[in-house]
Amino acid sequence: MKTLHNYLTRQILASLLLTVGVFTFVLLLIHVLKEVLPLLMSHQVRASTAAEAIGLLIPFVWVFALPMGMLTATLLIFGRFSADHELTAVRASGISLLSLISPILLLSIALCVLSALINMELGPRCRVAYNGLRFRIRAELSSAQLPEGTFIKSFKDLVIYVGKNRGRVLEDIMIYRFQNETNLIMTIHAPHGRIQIDATNQQISLSLLDARLLAVTQDRPIPGRADDWTVQLDQKPTAQAKQHTRISDMTFLQLLNELRELETRLTLPPGRTMSQDQMRAAKRELEKQRADLTMPIRVNLHRQVAFSFACFGFTLIGIPLGIRVHRRETNIGIAIALMLVAIYYSFILLGQALDTRPEYAPHLIVWLPNFVFQAIGAVLLWKANKGV
Numbered sequence: 001m002k003t004l005h006n007y008l009t010r011q012i013l014a015s016l017l018l019t020v021g022v023f024t025f026v027l028l029l030i031h032v033l034k035e036v037l038p039l040l041m042s043h044q045v046r047a048s049t050a051a052e053a054i055g056l057l058i059p060f061v062w063v064f065a066l067p068m069g070m071l072t073a074t075l076l077i078f079g080r081f082s083a084d085h086e087l088t089a090v091r092a093s094g095i096s097l098l099s100l101i102s103p104i105l106l107l108s109i110a111l112c113v114l115s116a117l118i119n120m121e122l123g124p125r126c127r128v129a130y131n132g133l134r135f136r137i138r139a140e141l142s143s144a145q146l147p148e149g150t151f152i153k154s155f156k157d158l159v160i161y162v163g164k165n166r167g168r169v170l171e172d173i174m175i176y177r178f179q180n181e182t183n184l185i186m187t188i189h190a191p192h193g194r195i196q197i198d199a200t201n202q203q204i205s206l207s208l209l210d211a212r213l214l215a216v217t218q219d220r221p222i223p224g225r226a227d228d229w230t231v232q233l234d235q236k237p238t239a240q241a242k243q244h245t246r247i248s249d250m251t252f253l254q255l256l257n258e259l260r261e262l263e264t265r266l267t268l269p270p271g272r273t274m275s276q277d278q279m280r281a282a283k284r285e286l287e288k289q290r291a292d293l294t295m296p297i298r299v300n301l302h303r304q305v306a307f308s309f310a311c312f313g314f315t316l317i318g319i320p321l322g323i324r325v326h327r328r329e330t331n332i333g334i335a336i337a338l339m340l341v342a343i344y345y346s347f348i349l350l351g352q353a354l355d356t357r358p359e360y361a362p363h364l365i366v367w368l369p370n371f372v373f374q375a376i377g378a379v380l381l382w383k384a385n386k387g388v
Helices: 002-041 047-083 086-092 097-145 252-265 276-307 310-325 330-353 368-386
Strands: 158-166 169-179 183-198 203-217 220-223 227-232
Touching: 002 047, 002 097, 047 086, 047 097, 047 310, 047 330, 086 097, 097 252, 097 276, 097 310, 097 368, 169 203, 183 227, 252 276, 276 330, 310 330, 310 368, 330 368
Parallel strands: none
Antiparallel strands: 158 169, 169 183, 183 203, 203 220, 203 227
């Protein structure tokens, strides 16, 4: 038994490393071709920055690549194990299928723990860091959008002239602010300026030193004293309003804190005297409002936890399906794996699409694929163990 367990575990681990590597490469390639490669090919970012972006994307794609790799590995290995009649030889030796696959099931549980770490902590943090890196790259390119010696009209209600542009350091800046695109309301002239980047709040501002302001009121200019001014550049996508971390990019603990904060805001106002019927009606209305407000957070909380059990469900259904398919061909196993993954993720996407409809209990929908896959897998595994 020890020899069989070691043999089967080595086969699964080797196939798992290969399939996870392939799926990681494919998912990374989609993001790189869409977001990183155009900047790299245009020499707008350094190779080290592109490598950092790819490194931050790896834990994020592992959220999907790890369960897909485990499912594909079990389909391939047990399909070949059955096609080569090795399973028949094992059964002839009096060893049951459940005894044979016990280390594989333990491996899938260990992968569930790893998936939980990635889904609930590492993946969201790397995604936030990747988004911050993308913003910094765009912010670094903002100086190229302020060319010297020309009037820049790409900003809303602003016309900017820059005498010299030395990276983020500017000289001889003139800014004309208009109302309704035609009425001049303010002119600012500054001998020096600097582009400042707030990566935390994702804002880009133009700091003007010793700037002189000239306001126009009733067609008459009103001069102002020299002072330092800061102008927010309102241009998409480089300049954005202050943003917080998206719910889908929060870690598990951040989601819990956000949920508690929202729930504490929705309480009955103190000091109000109400009858028992009014109190019950007010509590029902409060619970409804609380469910409407907090459901998107609850969906993401349950999604992170439920998705962590995907490796176990995929293993339970992958082993008997691989035995039933009874094929050595790799393409058959990959095709079945992709079909099962599509079915599994469709439930996740459905739950996320209904996150503003608490009456459909979307936080429970994300658990359905686990229950379905584990139940079907357990039945198929029991039949395979009986030789049915």
